[in-house]
Amino acid sequence: MAVVSKEKVGAKPIHPLDRFLRLDRIPTLWCPGCGLGVILGTLLRAISRRVEERKLRPDRVVFVTGIGCTARTTFYVGFDGAHTLHGRAIAFATGAKLANPELELIVLGGDGDIAGIGGNHLIHAARRNMDLLVIMNTNFIYAMTGGQAAPTTPEGLYTTTTPRGNPEKPVNVIRLLSAFDVNYVARASTIYPHLLEQYLYKALGMKGFRFIEVVSTCPEVFGRHIGMRSPTALYSELKKRIRVKAKPGIEDSALDWSRGIVLGEYIENDYPGYTELMFRGVERK
């Protein structure tokens, strides 16, 4: 028989993930139904597992973000964190990792921050196979600033800067990264948090450049542009448009809101990371 009780509890950790959070900054500023909270919770679970296995030291974890909704993640985590400049988190994280290779750098950013203004740094970090875990939140819009077109905005969509329809095609970052010898490229979604956790957990145990694109819900801004501001309506809509494939090829990787988006692990390698190359040295030819 079920018992439902209510009580007022004082200031102390309640939720199992509270020990990783700055509780004085909770509730988060993210909108109801925003996928970012799911990404954060899932990431913390993956970190927690690695910490328990003694593969990761909490002191060595550093969150680095740029600017945007995703970037606010650093506000909430009880780890070393840097809320840097728009698009420059990857560059900052590269410097930090090379100056202290024992740190585990986790970069989070939106699609605009990572693949728009930060595009050049993304490309070169991938080219170097730099030892970073980059998590890109794809919500198809520039949400923090009110709904301008983003690099991943579907073609033809209304946004505040494309009121007559978006003339640009969305960027397929998975395909872009396939041009480089990187160690891990995957696409997940906040609709399937267990899958996301699996990928994050795996990535946290690897070296080199690891990239996970997370297709996520932004009900307040993207949802508003497509006429679905209700979190559950957008959630259900996104769920219809994604599917998981066991071993997807690059030909499956199109970020196509109309035709469907394929989740999965696209690239997996074990090349030496840039840090190893810098410290071990390379063969001079």
Added chain:
Amino acid sequence: MRRVYARGNEAIAEAAITAGLKFYAGYPITPTSDIMEYLAERLPDRGGLMVQFEDEIASINAAIGASWAGAKSMTATSGPGFSLMVEGIGFAVITETPLVIAYVMRAGPSTGIPTKSTQADLLQARFGAHGDYIIPVYAPSSVQEAFDLTIKAFNTAEKLRTPVILLSDAVIAHLWETAVFREPSEVEIVSRKKPKTRPEYYKPYEPEEDYVAPMACFGEGYKVIVESLTHDEKGYYRQDTPTQRRMIERLTKKVLYNIDYVFEYDTYYTEYADYIFVSFGSSARSVLSAVRELRRKGVKAGLLKLKTLWPLDEDRVRNVCRRAKRVFVVENNIGKLVWDVERILRDKEVFSISIIDLDLPTPDEVLEVAMEWL
């Protein structure tokens, strides 16, 4: 220590190594690429890392990241590169990151003449980024000064938790002179203050009595927050006027309060001088020659050579020039330092000697203008 015959850029690189440089992030740009190349060869042997990045924006941000990971960091560039780095410098300012940026000026604007000199970027070095802030700017005028002021720049950056600009120019960069290079044990090396409190009580931006906050870095268990938004002492984003005021005060006061440490200058023949010439960098070399020539002619001329271009200790400048009848400001630009000198020496006649020269103004050029007003 050893006596060397070296060029300015080499002096900057060697001094950086002496001061404890551990991470250099850079991008090729004339006339600074040789600093990066020199460090590419030497820095790894001294326990440091030199990385060439994809652009100057990545360089400045990586240098800031490395500083927060505990390394003494540096980058070097010239006009076009500095213009790209300016947002990053603002970021270093608000996060109170120790960092040295060697800015070797070259003829501009824009691409200009990469291999030739100027002194046009004085104001950009001070105020390049948006927002209210004060950062130290040092200007060497010789190879020895390039060495000494680079060490001073690192010490200032660490002591005051601030980015520091070392403002050189294309002349000094490739000028060969004899100098004395010192070892770390022979000079004062300052490193950032570490927190004495436990992590639970530590606030990354809470200053001590000297107006500087101790700096815990990544990986030390202090859960530091590096925050580019306006923040309180904990590093939490705050959007109210009192917090903004407190923060701006923190950022500016720590430099101004330490102006005695920061402000460096040399005087030549200024005691009882009727005419004082104010200059800096490579121009000051010609001015010294001109002043000596005037003295030979019986004119009581003197030189105030500024080695710190910002902040200016205005009382000291007034004091040096107190007996002067006329003051001349010599610079290789359209006239920028003269605005400060006019303002500081309100009661004196101040003349601008602006000579745009792709090398450095010659003593004769300086004398030609000065003679009209003596």
Added chain:
Amino acid sequence: MSETLVIRGTSSKYRITVIADRCKGCGICVLVCPTKVLVDGGEYNKYGYRYPLPENAEKCIGCRLCEYSCPDFAIFVEVVED
């Protein structure tokens, strides 16, 4: 940090805890629960959001999909110790 309203629904096997004052009423947990444990109870938290009530806790199968899908660290499920 002031006091927080916490709702608990307990069955013989699982205890569902809703930290009501963190909830933003997105409704996703109610949507994804496979056995319809959670309902919109019509009550408001201190920020004006309607939080879910684990009224049908006896139907809970401990899948934790609510916990994983919640963006706000506002709901979690524990196994009841004997």
